[in-house]
C-alpha cells in the first residue's frame with residue numbers, strides 16, 4: 113500500500129516570527145525565501161493575519177495589504193493562509209457584521225486562499241459571520257477549535273464543537289494548540305472522535321506550538337488518528353515558544369505509512385535563508401526553550417512576557433509567581449475560556465490587577481465585558497459573584513445574545529472618519545486598517561510614504577557586536593598598575609574599573 117500523504121502548512125512567515133520574535137520580521141527579510149517556499153510542496157503557506165497586521169503598522173511602517181499582495185505575487189503556486197480572529201477580525205473588539213464581510217472580501221481579493229477562523233472562547237456564534245463571508249468568496253473556510261485543558265473540556269465537547277463548525281459550512285477543521293498543551297493521547301482521541309462521528313473525509317489540520325516539548329509526538333499521534341495536514345516551521349524558525357521543525361516532521365515520517373510531498377532541497381534553502389535572518393531579531397526573542405510548567409499554569413509564552421512587563425512597569429517584577437498562580441483562578445471564574453488573543457491578555461491583565469490591588473477590587477473594562485458576556489460564551493458558567501461586581505462597576509447588564517447583534521452598523525462612519533485622515537489613500541483597505549487600529553492608523557497613514565522600517569539589526573551591526581564582544585572578552589578585567597614619574601619620583605598607581 114502506498115503511504116498516505118500528509119499535507120504541511122509552513123508557518124515561518126506568520127506564526128513562527130509572531131511567537132519567536134514578537135512579530136517583528138520585516139517583509140524584506142522574507143522575500144528571498146518565497147520562491148523556495150512556493151516550490152517546496154506545502155499544502156498551504158501561513159503568511160498573514162494574527163498579530164502581523166498590527167505589527168506592520170505599529171512597528172514596521174509597512175502596509176499589511178501590500179505585504180499580502182507581494183506574497184501573492186511571489187508565491188503564485190501556493191495557497192496563502194491567514195489566521196482570522198472571527199468577529200474580532202485582526203483587532204481586539206467585535207466588529208459589526210458588514211465590517212467583517214468587507215474585511216473578508218478584501219482579503220480574498222488581495223490574494224488570500226485559506227481563512228483559519230477562530231474565536232478565543234470557542235463560541236461558534238463569533239465565527240459564523242466570518243465563515244459565511246469566506247464561503248461567499250469561494251475561498252477555503254477553516255473552522256477552528258482552540259484547545260485548552262480544564263475540568264469542562266472533554267474529547268466529546270471538542271467533537272461536538274467540530275460538528276457545529278461543519279454545520280456552519282467549514283471546509284476543514286483546525287485543532288489549534290496555541291500553548292503546546294495538546295498531549296499525544298488527547299490529540300489522537302479528538303481527531304479519531306471527529307473522523308468517526310462526521311466521516312473519515314472531514315479534513316483536519318493540526319496546529320501545535322512546541323513550548324512544552326511534547327508536541328512533535330502529538331503530531332505523530334494526530335497523523336495516526338487521521339489528521340490530514342499539520343503545521344510546522346522550517347527548523348531555523350522553530351522550537352521554543354514556536355513550532356515543531358518542518359524537516360523533523362519529514363524525518364519522523366520515514367519508514368512509516370505516511371509521507372509528505374515536501375522537497376528537501378527546497379527546505380534546506382529556506383532553512384539557510386532564515387538561519388541568516390533570525391539573529392538580526394535576537395533582541396526580540398524569549399529565553400524560553402522548554403517549559404512544562406505550562407501544563408499547570410496554562411500560560412502561553414507571549415502572555416507570560418506581557419504580564420512580566422506589566423508587573424515591571426508597576427515596580428512589582430518580583431510578583432510574577434503570584435500572578436501565575438492567579439491566572440488559572442481567574443480563568444475558572446470566567447468559565448474556562450481558552451487563553452488566546454484576546455482572552456489571554458484580558459485574563460492575564462486581570463490576574464495582575466488582582467495581585468496588585470486585591471482580588472477583583474478593580475476590574476479592567478475588558479474583563480468586566482468578558483464576565484458580562486460581551487465576548488460571547490465560554491464552556492463554563494461564569495462566577496456569579498464576579499459577574500455582579502462587573503455589573504456594579506460598569507452598570508452594564510449581562511447579555512446572552514451574540515455580542516455582535518448589539519452593534520449598530522458602523523461601516524459608513526468608519527469610511528467618513530478614515531478618509532478624513534491625512535495620508536489615507538481612499539481605499540476600503542485603509543478604512544479597515546483604521547477600523548481595527550484607530551489609535552495607530554492615523555500615524556501610519558501620515559508616515560506611510562517614508563517606506564518600511566526594518567527593526568532587525570543589519571549585517572554590519574551584527575559584525576560590530578561580534579567584534580565588540582571579542583574585544584570585551586580580550587580586554588583586561590582586573591586592576592592595572594601604572595608606574596608614574598612625578599618630579600623625578602616614581603609612584604605606583606593602581607587603576608580599577610569603576
Ligand code: PYR
Pocket residue numbers: 127130161162163195197290452453
Ligand atoms: C493571534 O490571534 O494572533 C494568534 O496567534 C492566536
